[in-house]
Amino acid sequence: MLLIECPWCGPRDEQEFGYGGEAHIVRPADPHALDDAAWGEYLFMRTNRKGAHRERWVHSEGCRRWFNVVRDTVSHEILAVYRVGEAPPAAGRRGE
Amino acid sequence: MARYSIFSLLRNAARYHRDWPAAWRSPDPRAAYDVVVVGGGGHGLATAYYLAKEHGITNVAVLEKGWLGGGNTGRNTTIIRSNYLWDESAHLYEHSLRLYEGLSQELNYNIMLSQRGVMNLAHNLHDLRELSRRVNANRLNGIDSEILTPEQIKAMVPILDVSPGARYPVLGASLQRRGGVARHDAVAWGFARGADARGVDIIQNCEVTGIRVSDGRVEGVETSRGYIRAGKVAVVVAGHASVLAEMAGFRLPVESHPLQALVSEPVKPIHPNVVMSNAVHVYVSQSDKGELVIGAGIDAYTSYAQRGSLPVVEHQMGALLELFPVFSRLRMLRQWGGIVDVCPDASPIIGKTPVRNLYFNCGWGTGGFKATPGSGWVFAHTVARDEPHALNAAFSLERFTTGALVDEHGAAAVAH
Numbered sequence: 001m002l003l004i005e006c007p008w009c010g011p012r013d014e015q016e017f018g019y020g021g022e023a024h025i026v027r028p029a030d031p032h033a034l035d036d037a038a039w040g041e042y043l044f045m046r047t048n049r050k051g052a053h054r055e056r057w058v059h060s061e062g063c064r065r066w067f068n069v070v071r072d073t074v075s076h077e078i079l080a081v082y083r084v085g086e087a088p089p090a091a092g093r094r095g096e
Numbered sequence: 097m098a099r100y101s102i103f104s105l106l107r108n109a110a111r112y113h114r115d116w117p118a119a120w121r122s123p124d125p126r127a128a129y130d131v132v133v134v135g136g137g138g139h140g141l142a143t144a145y146y147l148a149k150e151h152g153i154t155n156v157a158v159l160e161k162g163w164l165g166g167g168n169t170g171r172n173t174t175i176i177r178s179n180y181l182w183d184e185s186a187h188l189y190e191h192s193l194r195l196y197e198g199l200s201q202e203l204n205y206n207i208m209l210s211q212r213g214v215m216n217l218a219h220n221l222h223d224l225r226e227l228s229r230r231v232n233a234n235r236l237n238g239i240d241s242e243i244l245t246p247e248q249i250k251a252m253v254p255i256l257d258v259s260p261g262a263r264y265p266v267l268g269a270s271l272q273r274r275g276g277v278a279r280h281d282a283v284a285w286g287f288a289r290g291a292d293a294r295g296v297d298i299i300q301n302c303e304v305t306g307i308r309v310s311d312g313r314v315e316g317v318e319t320s321r322g323y324i325r326a327g328k329v330a331v332v333v334a335g336h337a338s339v340l341a342e343m344a345g346f347r348l349p350v351e352s353h354p355l356q357a358l359v360s361e362p363v364k365p366i367h368p369n370v371v372m373s374n375a376v377h378v379y380v381s382q383s384d385k386g387e388l389v390i391g392a393g394i395d396a397y398t399s400y401a402q403r404g405s406l407p408v409v410e411h412q413m414g415a416l417l418e419l420f421p422v423f424s425r426l427r428m429l430r431q432w433g434g435i436v437d438v439c440p441d442a443s444p445i446i447g448k449t450p451v452r453n454l455y456f457n458c459g460w461g462t463g464g465f466k467a468t469p470g471s472g473w474v475f476a477h478t479v480a481r482d483e484p485h486a487l488n489a490a491f492s493l494e495r496f497t498t499g500a501l502v503d504e505h506g507a508a509a510v511a512h
Contacts (some may be wrong), residue, residue, distance in 0.1 A: 047347070073167045076401055
């Protein structure tokens with residue numbers, strides 16, 4: 001079980017959280033300007049990184065706020081936690 | 097290839113089973129092949145087998161980073177069925193089930209197919225309507241499927257709690273009588289032996305570390321045992337599909353998740369078929385050894401670790417005991433996880449890629465074992481002819497651009 005450090009509530013069990021998938025996928029400013037390939041890329045394509053993965057979690061059974069986590073998808077080690085709107089820490093940029 | 101029969105069994109028994117020949121060779125990789133199949137699980141081995149058998153392409157290597165069938169082929173709960181909703185999936189999975197029905201004879205290898213019936217439970221009115229819709233769709237596609245009342249369910253599986261006061265009331269179920277289970281290792285080994293006998297090189301402990309692409313065309317693969325040139329490369333690596341796609345320079349709509357399962361201590365025959373419940377994420381059958389084989393839902397987060405979190409197992413066990421109170425004192429022996437590659441529409445991707453002569457077969461998510469022979473059969477066709485068969489044309493990578501998805505979240509049975 002993961003021990004996740006909520007930026008507002010501190011370390012809590014994984015069970016209190018919901019998973020929100022890959023972070024930093026930005027909704028296109030003008031969806032109508034996109035062709036099918038670009039729209040498909042936004043909707044469906046995912047990095048699915050093996051290693052340091054930047055992802056969103058929500059503290060559903062706590063403060064109910066969203067935040068970002070950098071987690072190693074092989075060891076499950078949580079490398080960094082940062083708030084929405086903050087730049088990802090260095091650990092999250094590894095392998096880019 | 098030495099044929100297995102009652103006579104070879106007796107002959108070898110008389111020699112204390114010391115002289116059985118190896119089921120397949122373990123050759124060193126050659127410098128070049130017509131086709132390199134990446135991934136020595138059931139799907140990859142089936143692909144190689146059908147490439148040789150149906151298309152006469154025998155200059156083929158299967159590269160496996162670990163041991164044959166050590167990934168999801170050896171980690172699933174061995175359930176086989178074809179009761180999928182949409183025509184495209186129904187035809188593909190039914191083709192696979194029909195191949196399974198003749199596979200032991202064809203491969204001269206006992207895959208222990210047991211068509212004991214697969215039951216999907218409905219716990220509320222919506223479940224029941226969805227199941228009825230799926231059963232009707234199946235029957236229109238010529239797939240055996242029927243709806244059972246709680247009384248019929250109780251008569252088939254007396255240990256299932258169908259009382260009105262149950263935590264998860266059972267309002268009905270669908271039943272596919274031709275569904276069942278098979279020995280998953282035997283499927284991989286049978287295909288390996290059959291492919292090897294037709295000249296395919298099966299190379300274990302050989303990890304692909306890079307895909308060489310020049311001018312938009314694949315040239316070969318870098319491996320832990322050196323560079324191998326290839327006319328065509330067919331990638332069938334389940335959970336690691338995104339990693340291989342990145343090597344070739346494109347992205348997939350796939351996310352890898354842990355999927356956990358466990359087995360109990362063996363007990364006498366008590367559970368006659370396969371019971372699955374979408375709503376509570378549990379599916380259970382009893383193996384020939386007497387162990388209950390129990391599968392869970394996927395862990396929510398992405399992972400390449402082949403293990404998941406205990407709360408998922410705890411949730412699954414809780415649901416199991418509500419459905420089968422009789423299992424309350426049963427102890428669990430082993431628990432494990434595999435990495436499943438999940439597509440947004442819970443359907444696989446089988447076809448061509450942006451790189452010429454590079455083909456991908458991935459995204460089977462939580463339900464690839466049932467498709468093993470059919471998947472290999474259509475993928476071999478796709479690789480040999482450089483175009484998909486009618487059975488897998490709908491399962492192209494392009495569907496995520498065109499929007500022609502094949503949404504099978506209902507029939508996939510494990511919520512994701």
